Amino acid sequence: MALPQLVPSSPSGLSCKPSLNPSSSLSPNHGRISRSSSPQPQEPPRTKTLASLRRRKPNLLRCSASSFSEKHHTGSPKSDDLVELPLFPLPLVLFPGAILPLQIFEFRYRMMMHTLLQTDLRFGVIYSDSATGTAEVGCVGEVVKHERLVDDRFFLICKGQERFRVTNLVRTKPYLVAQVTWLEDRPSGDGQDDLEALANEVETHMKDVIRLSNRLNGKPEKEAQDLRRNLFPTPFSFFVGSTFEGAPREQQALLELEDTATRLKREKETLRNTLNYLTAASAVKDVFPSS
Template identity: 80%
Template structure:
């Protein structure tokens, strides 16, 4: 589904386009995907994040209420191998990877004999690597004849890098786990807020279908009984093409703040699409 434009919240000034592409990322790892109701947002000027659009496949069915059976405590400090990529992985999202760079083949050989978990962390050649990332757990893998690996990974816990342990043959860091804190507003209705975000998503999809000449059929249940926190991660994973915005959402430690930011982005997008639809009605040939 191709949406013509997604607009940022008030914290950003640029707009975006939706597209369905696969990209070769700067670290020479192909990221293959199938797009399903993704919102592609371009970079904006959030405090420090980056630029290249990349693709991450996820769907509501990829998300679960608990991402790992033995969730670590937030004050645990562990060592984690890191895989810098020009994308943002969210808890619960599915990430296919094809790996052929030598140092990451070494990492995969090690992981396949340990716990199959590594840190996916957003990076950009111009500005460096983020401090907050998400654990990717290998749930399926295939070793190809030339020693490349094809992986299917699932996002698990978020983490913050506290210390770099080594850089060769691949990055290993000490990390602490990141969890959402209780909302500062005790009367915050997270469930109602999540429902509002879902309504906005459905409206954006419905109106974009109209603009693209597609049947205006009823949009599927996007939330699928997810609790507010995993649903907020699902929504963030659909904002593709804007890794800086996604990184900002990933770093937030308040579910309500994340949902409010996503709601504002979707509302601005809906306003834009409404205006575009009105122009199309008046000037059909301009479409």
């Protein structure tokens, strides 16, 4: 199910269209990852950390629906674990539970894939662009399907797993490898009942946004059914963030948050602004049908 394009009317000028399907043909000029299953006990090398993401509000936000595990739970590794992970910088944000198709054809990343296919199939996806540099927080991508072509290219289907924070770069060639620690949401002051209520409000806003977007695009105004799909509030908050396709800096800010309630509240505000925009646009269309 793909959600229609939306445009929030917040000061940041967000716009939203639920569906997480990053381009299947990507050729980033950045590093990618490779993970060592048994981290070395020696002191980490004194290497510079990745530049912090400078958060700037996006001019456009799209929401689009992504595939999430119904019972995805975060935080399985201990947050103080220190591991080495191959990194794949991309101009997009991967969330836990989301599905990411990739095409690998650069030589260094083909090398990385040969290593991963013989080990644990996990690498780090981390947001990077020319304006903000490379973020410090990313998400592990696990290869769940792959196809190797005769010219040694790879088609991959990856699934988002744990979040991580980069602490040090171990090496930069032939691809990036970094030491990372795991990131998980901290216990919130909001009780479970409050989180459930908040998640339900976010789902309601998403349904309204889909309905109005369909109307503006001349599609039947069918009500979206069960967007939560039995997801608990934390994985649902990641699902909602993944739908804001087209606004990677906003998505990165959501990924970095360590509180489920805060993430849901921010998403609720974005969706509410989107709904206000669409309501106004729908009213204009009613008055000026040809515009």
